[in-house]
Amino acid sequence: MTALDWLIVVVVNGAIVSYGLVISRGTRTASDWFLAARGLPWWIVGLSMFATAVDSGDYVAVVGGAYTFGISNLTTWWLGLPIGWFIVSYGVFLPLYRSGMYTNAEYLEYRFGPSVHVLSALIQIQNRTNVLGNIAFSLYLMFSILTGWGDSVWWLVVAIATAAAVYTASGGLKSVAVTDALQSVMMFIASLVLWLTLWNVVGGWSGLAERFQAIDPAFVESMMHVGGRSEPGVPPVLVIFGWIVILTAYCVVNHSQAMRMLASRSEWDMKMAAAAASVVTAVVMWFNITLGVIGRAIYPEVEAVDRVFPLLVQDYLAPGLIGVVVGGVLAGGVSTYDSIGSSVAAVFTRDIYARFIVRDGDDAHYLRVSRWATPAIIALSFGYVPFVQSGMIAFYLRLTAVAVIPLFTVTVMGALTRVHRGSGLPGLVVGMLYGVSSLLGDRLGWPLPLWWTNTWWAYPLGILLTAGTMIVFSLVYGWASREDVSGLVFRGGDTTVGAGPRLAAAEGTWLASTREQLGVRPKFPFSAGPGGPVWYLRPTLWAGGFLIAAGTICLGVLW
DSSP states (O other), X not given: OOHHHHHHHHHHHHHHHHHHHHXXXXXXXXXXXXXGGGOBOHHHHHHHHHHHHSOTHHHHHHHHHHHHHGGGGHHIIIIIHHHHHHHIIIIITHHHHHHTOXXXXXXXXXXXXXXXXXXXXXXXXXXXXXXXXXXXXXXXHHHHHHHOOGGGHHHHXXXXXXXXXXXXXXXXXXXXXXXXXXXXXXXHHHHHHHHHHHHHHHTHHHHHHHHXXXXXXXXXXXXXXXXXXXXXXXXXXXXXXXXXXHHHHHHHHOHHHHHHHHTBSSHHHHHHHHHHHHHHHHHHHHHHHHHHHHHHHHOSOOSOGGGHHHHHHHHHOOTTHHHHHHHHHHHHHHHHHHHHHHHHHHHIIIIIIIIIIOOSOOHHHHHHHHHHHHHHHHHHGGGGGGGSTTOHHHXXXXXXXXXXXXXXXXXXXXXXXXXXXXXXXXHHHHHHHHHHHHHHHHHHTOSXXXXXXXXXXXHHHHHHHHHHHHHHHHHHHOOOOTTTTTTTXXXXXXXXXXXXXXXXXXXXXXXXXXXXXXXXXXXXXXXXXXXXXXXXXXXXXXXXHHHHHHHHIIIIITO
């Protein structure tokens, strides 16, 4: 990297972080810090959702993943993530939004009890700190290759994480969401610059096919077609299901996404944000995933797949352009450091500390706890770095099946069906026990069937075992009555505000008072007639159009 490259990286990201510190001055209450006082418009929420979902790991790791898995990985970003966003904005998160809840884990106590609440919080902390470890390692790989500094680069990574922690701890969600929106612009430019350069190098789609034909004719099918990848005992449709469900579950379970959507100024903003985020993500991830496919054509054999992205930047970009791309990737890393840092701090503060440890603190006390928890969580994430060095995507895929998939299933079943209140814990435990046995059986070579230990089989089996346990429990002990789950289960046309029976354990505490302070938000941020807004302001139109287009391309044109 030249002096010009460093200047671009420092000036762009320094300006964004400085702006975040300026905005942070307006954060004075916990409501401001956790949910930006529920005042964010759809475009800020949507861009922040995108910038949170796509981080530096989704440049380095996703390019490395596409190098291995080919273009089949596209379905997780074009279908899995948008489907997840639409499920939560049109169904799962509406009971939370209308009842003034701050976290998705908090909702689970109202629906299933304190045990599921605590497990959900712990699963989220584990899963999200794992992702932060991916970000740290991806930044290390990129800078170590481009600078030649070796392990000294870790000091730079720590400095980046520290800078993100400082302005996140100060300003909370409002400063994070606004800087996310700015960082998303740099991320888009970075992807576009590198993609255009390499697209010309390989000669477009036809040139890519010719290169694969020369290397190995089988690559034309496995790398350039969504349904082209298969493994022994694993049909292609199962691989695609896995790619889709992994990010659908991410949207439901991950509070860094829930935090943004629950901070929307209206239900309309939340739904429109999901559509906007889907479009931006689809464009950027087309660039990033096809970069991995291009990388396989340029470097048929590499020692570590996660080195492909920085190698492409180093070998094919001129000075100045390297700074633009690295600046964009760094913006993606910082945006997710701040997003996950603030969201996991919120989960720790509300769902563990305020609920079970110190229950009689005031607003200022819990605001301080959240601010101190943010850098602590970011620091904790570095413990995952040794585990991701063999391939970040493969490690994440395997770990997700253990706990995230069962928690996703429990949350969806709770929000969309009247399963028994007591069914959440057994469903979660059965799903997690299966996930652990599948992981250990695979890693330790236990004599178990392939369909029990394989990663791709683990997703549908985890869902079926968790949901099946909850259904059987409800059949034995009875389904919840409509009165018992009023305001906790989504029903079309229902606009109930309030979480049904109040939680006795939270009465008179900061948790209850902050929920009441949020008040009721309107359905629309503007005047709409009895028939709703004009057609071009209807989120369902944009969501449906996107899914039709994305599904046609993924499951038709590219299959």
